[in-house]
Amino acid sequence: MAASIAVEESSAQARMARPSRFGDKAFEWLTLAMALTVVVLVVLIGWQLWRGSTLAIQKFGFHFLTTSTWDPVAEQFGALPFIYGTLVSSLIALLIAVPLGIATAAYLTELAPLWLRQPLVSLIEMLAAIPSVILGLWGIFVMIPWLRDYPFPFLKRFFGWVPLFSGPIYGPCMFAGGIIIAIMILPIITSVSREILRSVPDLQREAAYALGATRWEATRIAVLSYAKKGLFGAVILGLGRALGETMAVTMVIGNTPQIAASLFKPGYTLASVLANEFTEATTDIYLQALFEIGLVLFGTTILVNLLAQLLLRTIAVKSATRAVQ
Amino acid sequence: MRQFGGMTKLQSPKILGLIVALGLSASASAQMMINGAGATFPYPIYSKWFDEYAKVDPSVRFNYQSIGSGGGQKQILAQTVDFGASDGPMSDENLGKAPGKILHIPTAAGAVVISYNLDGNPALKLDGETIADIFLGKIKKWNDPKIAASNPGANLSDKEIVVVHRSDGSGTTFIFTDYLSKISPEWKEKVGNNTSVNWPTGIGGKGNEGVSGQVKQTPGSIGYVELIYAIQNKMPYADIKNAAGQFVKPTIESVTAALETANIPDDFRFSMTNDPGSNAYPIAGATWLLVYEQQKDPAKGKKLVEFLKWALTKGEGMAKDLHYAPLPDAVQQRVLKRIDEIKS
Numbered sequence: 001m002a003a004s005i006a007v008e009e010s011s012a013q014a015r016m017a018r019p020s021r022f023g024d025k026a027f028e029w030l031t032l033a034m035a036l037t038v039v040v041l042v043v044l045i046g047w048q049l050w051r052g053s054t055l056a057i058q059k060f061g062f063h064f065l066t067t068s069t070w071d072p073v074a075e076q077f078g079a080l081p082f083i084y085g086t087l088v089s090s091l092i093a094l095l096i097a098v099p100l101g102i103a104t105a106a107y108l109t110e111l112a113p114l115w116l117r118q119p120l121v122s123l124i125e126m127l128a129a130i131p132s133v134i135l136g137l138w139g140i141f142v143m144i145p146w147l148r149d150y151p152f153p154f155l156k157r158f159f160g161w162v163p164l165f166s167g168p169i170y171g172p173c174m175f176a177g178g179i180i181i182a183i184m185i186l187p188i189i190t191s192v193s194r195e196i197l198r199s200v201p202d203l204q205r206e207a208a209y210a211l212g213a214t215r216w217e218a219t220r221i222a223v224l225s226y227a228k229k230g231l232f233g234a235v236i237l238g239l240g241r242a243l244g245e246t247m248a249v250t251m252v253i254g255n256t257p258q259i260a261a262s263l264f265k266p267g268y269t270l271a272s273v274l275a276n277e278f279t280e281a282t283t284d285i286y287l288q289a290l291f292e293i294g295l296v297l298f299g300t301t302i303l304v305n306l307l308a309q310l311l312l313r314t315i316a317v318k319s320a321t322r323a324v325q
Numbered sequence: 326m327r328q329f330g331g332m333t334k335l336q337s338p339k340i341l342g343l344i345v346a347l348g349l350s351a352s353a354s355a356q357m358m359i360n361g362a363g364a365t366f367p368y369p370i371y372s373k374w375f376d377e378y379a380k381v382d383p384s385v386r387f388n389y390q391s392i393g394s395g396g397g398q399k400q401i402l403a404q405t406v407d408f409g410a411s412d413g414p415m416s417d418e419n420l421g422k423a424p425g426k427i428l429h430i431p432t433a434a435g436a437v438v439i440s441y442n443l444d445g446n447p448a449l450k451l452d453g454e455t456i457a458d459i460f461l462g463k464i465k466k467w468n469d470p471k472i473a474a475s476n477p478g479a480n481l482s483d484k485e486i487v488v489v490h491r492s493d494g495s496g497t498t499f500i501f502t503d504y505l506s507k508i509s510p511e512w513k514e515k516v517g518n519n520t521s522v523n524w525p526t527g528i529g530g531k532g533n534e535g536v537s538g539q540v541k542q543t544p545g546s547i548g549y550v551e552l553i554y555a556i557q558n559k560m561p562y563a564d565i566k567n568a569a570g571q572f573v574k575p576t577i578e579s580v581t582a583a584l585e586t587a588n589i590p591d592d593f594r595f596s597m598t599n600d601p602g603s604n605a606y607p608i609a610g611a612t613w614l615l616v617y618e619q620q621k622d623p624a625k626g627k628k629l630v631e632f633l634k635w636a637l638t639k640g641e642g643m644a645k646d647l648h649y650a651p652l653p654d655a656v657q658q659r660v661l662k663r664i665d666e667i668k669s
Contacts, residue, residue, distance in 0.1 A: 072519050072523070073519045073522050073523065074517070137538070145542050255531070277494045279396055280395040280521065282399075
């Protein structure tokens, strides 16, 4: 019965598809137009940022990227500490969120009992729904006092000889900023990784077990290794969010434009200085400098993404050649 | 599925009715809309005024976007709003860009208090020099002789001072750095006065809530916030030595006292920090509405003038309840006279 219906349906489809290809063409053009919208938007944003910052670009030139003074009174602007802060806080976030996210995804797809999977997934997705202002307030009132009293002194006591963990501990700092970003990008990395691991064919796992692999070996060789490229994509998605995170980071990073070796010192990010100073900037050159910060953030995001793509390609090529060998 | 269909059937006449009603009410009342934008500090009192004024004159509605003083100045210059609002007076440079003469209408004033987090929350007295040295990073410990000198008997430990300042551009920072620039030549030269400055030391918190949160959470910290935030968060705040040599507690009265002795020029672009009055609290600032002397739209201009007069008389009476210092009578009369000069 079911089979005959299926046959009828497919023959009906064949009849309908025959007369005209107009639908296909229209669909192709429509999707092309949609895809182009994104490109046009990106170009427009870049152009607008460029236009808004021409004065600053002319006045400060390349020094804007290499100097560290940010003085709205004297109208001297340099973006280096903000670029540094954005990159370092995102790096800290990735170092924390990537192992955590991928391990969670592996547990959810490979090891967790079935009844536990859905509740855990829902919980993780709820984390993504928390507004960043709330996370920031939680950061100030709960996370920072706790970090300041327990983990930070511990790190300082045992690793204080490393410049990264030296110096006085005030609370708001680069490290705290990185941790709050990690919390914010964890859901996206976990969700995307989980989808990718779920799409690994069961044949892979069965083949590994058939060769006598343990559960860990099967997960490592047959699943994680197989899904490497996709997982890397998940990481890049997370990185994109990390670079642009604004509100929560602003509330815990300490907002001091400096380049310090210690992660316990306050820092500043490109997105934070925009959120902080854009509304009250009254002079032209000040506003233009902030526009240029936006342009730098735009450029940094594109550059980091390109680098990540390149890295991905090298890894893919390497593993392909290894597979051949 | 059926249930869903049933619900939409039930709801659709209601929605239709709502749409019709909305359409009718929109067409029935051809209300005049007066748009404004700017400072966040006076937003609570302005929205109270707009609310109350709707009862006085139902034919006019106000729409105020608290986007910050910088935005307020920009928008009035671009003539995209009917009035602007700012926590600092406009610079000569910006006024020069205006297509017409812009009037500054002071509406209220507020205090910036120095709050701190010390064991036992002792009541502290501070003078301007000491505050400048703390925020310059020159005084590093709480038991520094300069702090101890004005606070005999206070139990000050050798705890390190953690400076907390605003990270966002803000009228509060403008008032505070204006005060420090007047008190300390070193501050004036090294840091200066603006809505954001290049801080020599400390941690930046976003907004009043960011600074008060940081101060509350960090032992040994010191920061500046608007008076209302210190009161709401039950934070201790210092008495400050004024120009007359008196230690004054920040209150609405001591801010109005500062306004009384402030040297206010005819264009109302004034600073009221470090005023000479013996009861004047020295770290305070006013907030202004910005309007064109020559209004483009006569009908709107007339309504705006009516509102400004109401605000400067009846409206001022509501200031205290919202922890703003109202203008003293003498200043109020001068401002009202200036409002009369608005032409429409």
